[in-house]
Amino acid sequence: MTALERRASFSLASIFALRMLGLFLVLPVFALQARAYPGGDDAALVGLALGIYGLTQGILQIPFGMASDRFGRKRVILLGLLVFAVGSFVAALADSLTGLIVGRSLQGAGAVSAAVTALLADQTRDAVRTKAMALVGSSIALMFALSLVVAPVLVGVMGLPGLFVLTGVLTLGGMAVVRWWVPPEPPLVPVARGSLAEVLRHPALLRLYLGVFVLHAVQLAMWVAIPALLVAAGLPDAAHWQVYLPAVLASFGVMAISLFPLERRGYLRAVFLAAIGVIALVQLGLWWLAWYMPGNSNAGSAALWGLALLLFVFFCGFNVLEASQPSLASRVAPAHARGAALGVYNTLQSLGFFVGGWCGGALVKSAGMPALFAVCGVAMGVWLLLAWPMRQPGLPQALAPEQPKPGAAQTA
Numbered sequence: 001m002t003a004l005e006r007r008a009s010f011s012l013a014s015i016f017a018l019r020m021l022g023l024f025l026v027l028p029v030f031a032l033q034a035r036a037y038p039g040g041d042d043a044a045l046v047g048l049a050l051g052i053y054g055l056t057q058g059i060l061q062i063p064f065g066m067a068s069d070r071f072g073r074k075r076v077i078l079l080g081l082l083v084f085a086v087g088s089f090v091a092a093l094a095d096s097l098t099g100l101i102v103g104r105s106l107q108g109a110g111a112v113s114a115a116v117t118a119l120l121a122d123q124t125r126d127a128v129r130t131k132a133m134a135l136v137g138s139s140i141a142l143m144f145a146l147s148l149v150v151a152p153v154l155v156g157v158m159g160l161p162g163l164f165v166l167t168g169v170l171t172l173g174g175m176a177v178v179r180w181w182v183p184p185e186p187p188l189v190p191v192a193r194g195s196l197a198e199v200l201r202h203p204a205l206l207r208l209y210l211g212v213f214v215l216h217a218v219q220l221a222m223w224v225a226i227p228a229l230l231v232a233a234g235l236p237d238a239a240h241w242q243v244y245l246p247a248v249l250a251s252f253g254v255m256a257i258s259l260f261p262l263e264r265r266g267y268l269r270a271v272f273l274a275a276i277g278v279i280a281l282v283q284l285g286l287w288w289l290a291w292y293m294p295g296n297s298n299a300g301s302a303a304l305w306g307l308a309l310l311l312f313v314f315f316c317g318f319n320v321l322e323a324s325q326p327s328l329a330s331r332v333a334p335a336h337a338r339g340a341a342l343g344v345y346n347t348l349q350s351l352g353f354f355v356g357g358w359c360g361g362a363l364v365k366s367a368g369m370p371a372l373f374a375v376c377g378v379a380m381g382v383w384l385l386l387a388w389p390m391r392q393p394g395l396p397q398a399l400a401p402e403q404p405k406p407g408a409a410q411t412a
Contacts, residue, residue, distance in 0.1 A: 001128050004183055008123035009132040011181040012116055015077070017139040018174040019084065022167030023053070023107070024147035025154060033160040039097035049100045051354060056108030058350030065114030065343020066196065069336065073119035073185050074178055077112045081175045084110025088168035092161045103164065110171075114343040121330035121338060122186050129330060130263055134323035138252055141319065145248045148241040199341040204332045207387055209348045211276075212325055214383045216352030218279070218376045219318065221360030225290065225369045226311070232293050233304040243308050251315035259320050269392040272324055276384045278317040283377030285310045290369035 001009065027050075034046045068076040084107050091103025117136070124132045155163060199205055230240050262271050285306070293303050326345065333341035363372040 001124075001131065005124050005128055005132065007181070008120060008183050009135045011177055011183070012120045013135040013139040015081075015116055015174045015177055015182075016113075016136050017143050018170040018177070019081070019112075020140050021143040021147060022088065022163075022170045024144050025151045025163050025167065026160070027147065027151075029151050029155045029160065029163070033155060034097060034100065036160075037095070037097045037100065042097070045097050045101070049097055049104055051357065052101055053104045053108035054350045054354045056105045057111045057113075058108075058347050058354065060109055060111040061114050061346040061350060062196070062340065062343035064111045065118065065339040065341075065346070067339075068115035068118055069339035070188075072188060073115050073122065073339070074182065076115045077119070077178050078175055080110040080112035080115065081171050081178070082110070084112075085168045085171040085175070088164050088171060092164035092168065094161075107167075111346070113346040113349075114339060117326050117330065117342045117346070118339040119182070119185060121327075121342075123183060126331055127264075130268075130324055130327040131260055133327040133330075134255065134259070134319070136326075137319060137322035141248050141252075141315070141322075145241065145245045148244055152238065196337070196340050196344075199333060199337050199344055202332065202341075204390065205329060205341055205344075207390060208325055208329045208332070209344060211321070211383055211387060212345055213348040213352040213355075214379050215279075215318070215321055215325075216349050217356035217359070218283070218379055220353050220356030221363070221372060221376055222283075222286070222314075224357065224360035224364055225286075225372050226307075229286075229290060229293065229307055229369070230304070233307055234301070235304055243304075243311060247308065247312040247315050250312055251319050254316045255319045255323065259323060263324075266392065268324065268328075269390060271320060272328075272390070273384065273387060275317040275320040275324075276380060276387060279314060279321075280377050280380035280384060282310050282314045282317070283373045283380060287370050287373035287377065290373055 030046075030050050034040045034049060039045055064076055064080055087103050087106025087108075087110065089103075090106055091100055094100045094103055117133075120132055120136065121129060151163070154166070158166070227237070227240060230243060231237065235243065259271055262268065289303060289306055289310070326342065329341055329345050330338060359375075360372055363375060
């Protein structure tokens with residue numbers, strides 16, 4: 001990476017980190033803390049307050065992405081972060097569950113993921129794009145793991161309103177990063193009419209849209225059942241981070257020594273498809289544990305080690321896909337419609353979260369945990385079959401800075 005690419009990658013990853021840390025801090029404690037609000041005894045309203053963020057974000061990702069193509073990335077990112085911060089403070093001041101729903105919906109309305117990802121794509125070459133996207137994905141995974149450790153402590157000190165205030169402050173810090181640390185954005189490219197229709201008809205992009213939907217639906221559906229499996233294996237709730245955090249950190253090392261070198265050698269397609277297959281096999285292992293453990297007094301530590309290994313392997317595959325998919329989407333999309341393409345991509349990601357949580361809960365309730373993991377395995381298998389025709393992306397250009405375009409003015 002050049003110095004400018006490193007600055008763009010780290011600064012934009014930090015925006016994701018600050019924003020996602022605020023969100024993740026709330027998730028582990030929200031359902032319990034919401035019971036103290038008027039209306040908190042209504043499980044449906046609590047679920048709506050928790051999930052409406054994903055719904056409003058999914059609806060607005062495409063408009064924000066298209067706006068960033070037309071009006072500039074930084075302007076749209078700053079507006080979205082401001083809306084997110086306002087939503088955080090509204091939620092902090094809420095004295096009822098209805099107020100929490102309004103605040104959470106405003107948080108989701110600050111849908112800047114597509115614009116941030118498009119800006120990162122604008123400021124990095126194809127040769128290092130996957131590495132830049134991996135920094136973003138790693139920052140999100142680290143914030144998730146960190147929130148599992150510190151959220152119970154912080155909510156005991158400042159309560160749920162305090163966590164929302166902290167979320168708003170972190171978002172204001174993200175706005176400062178955009179204003180003073182993120183490199184200047186490149187000049188706007190004229191936007192052609194019909195750019196949204198263009199990215200909705202593109203076969204390679206359609207496969208990536210399907211992939212990000214399935215990946216995040218499976219991820220959230222898994223976590224409907226994983227905590228219960230860990231408890232059944234003898235690990236109390238407060239100690240679950242002892243499995244999650246090592247698995248996440250170790251998987252980063254595997255990604256660094258596998259994805260980036262193999263991509264440089266032209267094996268990105270093979271790594272991509274292998275990662276899908278690995279997650280499908282993880283679902284098979286989880287299905288077996290979910291079938292074997294209930295009522296088996298001998299499961300104990302062996303089952304816990306099995307779960308830890310399966311989660312490590314899952315994160316290895318997940319991190320590879322989380323880094324390579326947005327990189328591929330940004331490379332395949334036409335330059336004038338990159339924000340629109342990534343808007344659709346992030347919309348399908350948000351809808352995947354919503355469908356995964358909803359269907360995962362329904363499957364566990366109606367058919368049990370083995371059925372959940374069986375359906376997740378089938379979904380990954382279908383994705384693998386549909387992704388198989390993907391073409392090998394062109395070998396990355398040399399890692400040296402790009403040369404001036406032909407015809408550009410030369411200076412002695």
